[in-house]
Amino acid sequence: MIEYRNVRVALLGAGSVGSQVARLLLEHGDELASRAGAGLELVGIAVRDTDAPRDVDLPKELFTTDAASLILGADIVVELIGGIEPARTLVLQALQSGADVVTGNKALLATHGPELFAAAEQVGAQLYYEAAVAGAIPIIRPLHDSLAGDRIERIMGIVNGTTNFILDLMDREGATFEDALATATELGYAEADPTADVEGYDAAQKAAILASLAFHTSVPLAAVHREGITSVTIEQVRAARKAGYVVKILATAERLTDAQGVEGVSARVYPALVPESHPLASVHGAKNAVFVEAEAAGDLMFYGAGAGGVETASAVLGDLVSAARRHVIGGPGIAESTQSALPVFPIGSVSTRYQITLHVADAPGVLSTVAGVLADHGVSVETVEQTAATDPGDGTAGTANLVIGTHLARESALADTVRALRDEDVVVEVTSVLRVVGA
Amino acid sequence: MIEYRNVRVALLGAGSVGSQVARLLLEHGDELASRAGAGLELVGIAVRDTDAPRDVDLPKELFTTDAASLILGADIVVELIGGIEPARTLVLQALQSGADVVTGNKALLATHGPELFAAAEQVGAQLYYEAAVAGAIPIIRPLHDSLAGDRIERIMGIVNGTTNFILDLMDREGATFEDALATATELGYAEADPTADVEGYDAAQKAAILASLAFHTSVPLAAVHREGITSVTIEQVRAARKAGYVVKILATAERLTDAQGVEGVSARVYPALVPESHPLASVHGAKNAVFVEAEAAGDLMFYGAGAGGVETASAVLGDLVSAARRHVIGGPGIAESTQSALPVFPIGSVSTRYQITLHVADAPGVLSTVAGVLADHGVSVETVEQTAATDPGDGTAGTANLVIGTHLARESALADTVRALRDEDVVVEVTSVLRVVGA
Numbered sequence: 001m002i003e004y005r006n007v008r009v010a011l012l013g014a015g016s017v018g019s020q021v022a023r024l025l026l027e028h029g030d031e032l033a034s035r036a037g038a039g040l041e042l043v044g045i046a047v048r049d050t051d052a053p054r055d056v057d058l059p060k061e062l063f064t065t066d067a068a069s070l071i072l073g074a075d076i077v078v079e080l081i082g083g084i085e086p087a088r089t090l091v092l093q094a095l096q097s098g099a100d101v102v103t104g105n106k107a108l109l110a111t112h113g114p115e116l117f118a119a120a121e122q123v124g125a126q127l128y129y130e131a132a133v134a135g136a137i138p139i140i141r142p143l144h145d146s147l148a149g150d151r152i153e154r155i156m157g158i159v160n161g162t163t164n165f166i167l168d169l170m171d172r173e174g175a176t177f178e179d180a181l182a183t184a185t186e187l188g189y190a191e192a193d194p195t196a197d198v199e200g201y202d203a204a205q206k207a208a209i210l211a212s213l214a215f216h217t218s219v220p221l222a223a224v225h226r227e228g229i230t231s232v233t234i235e236q237v238r239a240a241r242k243a244g245y246v247v248k249i250l251a252t253a254e255r256l257t258d259a260q261g262v263e264g265v266s267a268r269v270y271p272a273l274v275p276e277s278h279p280l281a282s283v284h285g286a287k288n289a290v291f292v293e294a295e296a297a298g299d300l301m302f303y304g305a306g307a308g309g310v311e312t313a314s315a316v317l318g319d320l321v322s323a324a325r326r327h328v329i330g331g332p333g334i335a336e337s338t339q340s341a342l343p344v345f346p347i348g349s350v351s352t353r354y355q356i357t358l359h360v361a362d363a364p365g366v367l368s369t370v371a372g373v374l375a376d377h378g379v380s381v382e383t384v385e386q387t388a389a390t391d392p393g394d395g396t397a398g399t400a401n402l403v404i405g406t407h408l409a410r411e412s413a414l415a416d417t418v419r420a421l422r423d424e425d426v427v428v429e430v431t432s433v434l435r436v437v438g439a
Numbered sequence: 440m441i442e443y444r445n446v447r448v449a450l451l452g453a454g455s456v457g458s459q460v461a462r463l464l465l466e467h468g469d470e471l472a473s474r475a476g477a478g479l480e481l482v483g484i485a486v487r488d489t490d491a492p493r494d495v496d497l498p499k500e501l502f503t504t505d506a507a508s509l510i511l512g513a514d515i516v517v518e519l520i521g522g523i524e525p526a527r528t529l530v531l532q533a534l535q536s537g538a539d540v541v542t543g544n545k546a547l548l549a550t551h552g553p554e555l556f557a558a559a560e561q562v563g564a565q566l567y568y569e570a571a572v573a574g575a576i577p578i579i580r581p582l583h584d585s586l587a588g589d590r591i592e593r594i595m596g597i598v599n600g601t602t603n604f605i606l607d608l609m610d611r612e613g614a615t616f617e618d619a620l621a622t623a624t625e626l627g628y629a630e631a632d633p634t635a636d637v638e639g640y641d642a643a644q645k646a647a648i649l650a651s652l653a654f655h656t657s658v659p660l661a662a663v664h665r666e667g668i669t670s671v672t673i674e675q676v677r678a679a680r681k682a683g684y685v686v687k688i689l690a691t692a693e694r695l696t697d698a699q700g701v702e703g704v705s706a707r708v709y710p711a712l713v714p715e716s717h718p719l720a721s722v723h724g725a726k727n728a729v730f731v732e733a734e735a736a737g738d739l740m741f742y743g744a745g746a747g748g749v750e751t752a753s754a755v756l757g758d759l760v761s762a763a764r765r766h767v768i769g770g771p772g773i774a775e776s777t778q779s780a781l782p783v784f785p786i787g788s789v790s791t792r793y794q795i796t797l798h799v800a801d802a803p804g805v806l807s808t809v810a811g812v813l814a815d816h817g818v819s820v821e822t823v824e825q826t827a828a829t830d831p832g833d834g835t836a837g838t839a840n841l842v843i844g845t846h847l848a849r850e851s852a853l854a855d856t857v858r859a860l861r862d863e864d865v866v867v868e869v870t871s872v873l874r875v876v877g878a
Contacts, residue, residue, distance in 0.1 A: 024588070024735060034655075034779075035587045130585060136736035138577075138585030145584075146569060146577030148474045149756020151467070216473075279742060282721045296463060297575035297753035300743035303718060304736065314736035317588020340473075 006039040007324045010074035012046045012067055012090055013081040016309030017104060017131070019056040021078060021316050026058075032317070036324035044070045055309060072097060076323045078316060079103040088112055095119040095127065100327065102319040104131030104312060110205035110221040113212060126326065128319035133206045134159050134288045136311035137304040138318070143213050143292070151295040152214040155253040156437060159206040161286030161306040162197035163229050163249045165189045167271070168284050170237045171246055177232060189286050199228035200269040203251045210290070211253035211267035216340035219253070225268035225347035232271050236432050239357065239403070245273035246281040250437065256350060259410065264343035266350045272435040273355055280438065348412035353382070355405050357432040358421060362388065362400040366426045370402060373424060377417040380407040399428055405436065445478040446763045449513035451485045451506055451529055455748030456543060456570070457519040458495040460755050465497075471756070475763035483509045494748060511536060515762045517755060518542040527551055534558040534566065539766065541758040543570030543751060549644035549660040552651060565765065567758035572645045573598050573727045575750035576743040577757070582652050582731070590734040591653040594692040595876060598645040600725035600745040601636035602668050602688045604628045606710070607723050609676045610685055616671060628725050638667035639708040642690045649729070650692035650706035655779035658692075664707035664786035671710050675871050678796065684712035685720040689876065695789060698849065703782035705789045711874040712794055719877065787851035792821070794844050796871040797860065801827065801839040805865045809841060812863060816856040819846040838867055844875065
């Protein structure tokens, strides 16, 4: 039996992830020690209410409500409280005291990342955050270390399990958005207030974190363009499948050059059409996946559980072992790298492809009118499909559906095009506008 | 412009990967320096013949035939020669001189891994080998670092692009093995002598490396059970697809308990039936993917290019940046971790499911005879499907096909069962025996 020196670990928060981290630390102590080269001693768990019910049965004497004192006696602080305060203050205190911090707090990183990384750098402490994006899936470390010698061009992530579950149910069982959301809530995949998920706020936080890391540039949450899935209709999902696509909500981080030739980055979240043959299309249920396009490596995908207490605890423990190794041997951890400091572009600068579905009058010259609007805005048409919609049966002209697939064009030009189409008399309604990616 | 101290990099080998590593080092020097915190100075490239034609145009003055001298002047040695000698001697020299080594040499690691890791440990040098398994896909570091706090139960990898390309072509275009191999050779996916790929030798080396890393146990290449794909028929692939499966050749590393209750590990390579809904089933063409089942994290998959010069160079450069960071700051690298030292079991100890296809006499009592043979060996039947095969039309009894799916049973019992079935008079032929995984 090898004897190890102990590294003192303070845990803040004992929710679904925190309680699993505590359980695994206590149950797998010897195995973790052999990996880390140091014993991981759980010195205490700070919670708001020591008597609250927990998912896991943990020794009573570990609990305290005095987080600040707990931090002062720790080498490594694991923050799993979530939200901004008191998490921010406690993480800053921990870093300033020289402790390394492991966190799964995406909201905190997306809004106060630069402040936290600066505090860490000042004292040579480290901030680890594998659990903040895509739960159990190793993605932070591969981006930071494995791809450190490559140049990442684009990341497209299914990083929110709730919305992937909903869209997958709509696609595979023909459920409406409302029914799918109800099922997700019933099965515990969606919270009572699903806004953060279905409106894309959660995915936007992850997009900011991924973009900052991948492009070595601080990408603020406010710069992430965000569209949720509440307006995705079952008709859109059906039409997409018929055309060989699946609707997925993607967090995208991309290196691009704007119209003025300036190199920069974009981070955005929106539902988009993904070709059925694309690896992201076969990510079902509440699973997550992050698709990475790198200059040398080509296409990579990282797939797994994006949430869940014990699954996310795996990512936290991985960071904890790394932090403990570093504590014993010294050396580099996961530092922020913002050396590139590229400009962050608004959504208008992004080039994308649109699929526009129009409900139009079925009269001579309609196609020419529509095509003229696109041409006026410099948007080039790749495909057009016209199908008769309804015959009013009263002798007046019927209507038709027009599905237009565009070539790559700037978002700004595409948005202007859609606006102009809405103003045309021959256009009864713009039924659907969806971006097409990965084709 | 920040000035960095330089880390001296010696490159051994300038083949398809080596020449791309050299090119990227020279072209992306500033960017790599900012990631590493040190300049990566390519001090020389050792090759057998300085005048041989290269994939990439590189400065003539970098080339030398004197590898041993080059090593002595280097902080980090990148070995991309391949094969055992002179790679082994040069890597040992480099490590003994205190240089960190980055290698993509799977054959060397699978056969001499323990010797190399021991040499590294003796002087505190590091051996990095992300490029040795699954090309560009980050898998070594995620297993070593990200999952360090978890317990890996099983790894199933599509780690050989050539054989996945061949099986995929058989599945998707109905090609025979011979035709698919010919196409693979024509397109450059298979070498002139395809033995290492189609007989599973290449995959077996990777299985040994993955098993050693995942289970913290030295798994020698000789302990890897190996079956190739040369006997996979188009009939098997078609029948598999009809039953909802895809045939994939998998490198499997598994933690298991043998019949005596002893905990150990198994490493093996064979073609197996994978359910169509499994993430591995949608890995097409020459792509690779590594599916990992961990106790806490659940199912993970890492997908991407498993070969290719520039793709694999991405993995080499990632290691190189890590090695340079460590050179500047100090700290842990990718050390071997063999603390668990579990026993490595032969294939007979593994539990699996078989799909057995029999060509039998269509006579009363046949099913009962066959079922009796399975029961005698303690093998439990999950599904049976009987279809009429041929009617000889001469008044004698015809024959039938019997497809039997078994429950989990030990390989040894299953092998004995198949042998006993072959000996039964009513069994005309054992047409196909395939393992079923992931269901």
